[in-house]
Amino acid sequence: MRFKAISGKTFGRLIALWPVGTDRHGKLWACQCIEGNVVIVRSCYIISGSIKSCGCLRRENIKKIASLGGKSGGRNLGMPRELRMWQTREYWSYRMALNRCTNRNSPDWKNYGGRGIEFRFVNFGEFYRAIGPRPKGLVLDRIDNDGHYEPGNVRWTTWKISANNKRKRSRVA
Numbered sequence: 001m002r003f004k005a006i007s008g009k010t011f012g013r014l015i016a017l018w019p020v021g022t023d024r025h026g027k028l029w030a031c032q033c034i035e036g037n038v039v040i041v042r043s044c045y046i047i048s049g050s051i052k053s054c055g056c057l058r059r060e061n062i063k064k065i066a067s068l069g070g071k072s073g074g075r076n077l078g079m080p081r082e083l084r085m086w087q088t089r090e091y092w093s094y095r096m097a098l099n100r101c102t103n104r105n106s107p108d109w110k111n112y113g114g115r116g117i118e119f120r121f122v123n124f125g126e127f128y129r130a131i132g133p134r135p136k137g138l139v140l141d142r143i144d145n146d147g148h149y150e151p152g153n154v155r156w157t158t159w160k161i162s163a164n165n166k167r168k169r170s171r172v173a
Contacts, residue, residue, distance in 0.1 A: 012052025093140040120150035
């Protein structure tokens, strides 16, 4: 498609407004979401349907997943593609924390499950209701580094704050 060919057309929840330039991967377009937000998107992502909204669709779908209690029917079979929770950043944070605490073969086991840290969330829905959506650029962190992964002791934070939230190590002289 040419520049003018997509101007004014609707792709998912986005309306292509005008080209704003290029980067090394292709042409960039200013698009307006039905929510009113304007986002800059590569034309190949608009045309292929990889990006369908300003992020509002993702937030709605995560709320739907959480309302299901994190139970999605096994491997998400029979669910609409947008509701596949394993495709969300929140779900991967949940799975990685669960793995660190329960999988003895995990390289991080010795620092988590191996020293008694437990993962106390019953399912993803409970985890999501306790912590909410993950803001871009933040990571999962425990407030009390010696505490368990449980409601009231987890948060989204920056890498820097998370890196500084370490247990005290004693030096051997």
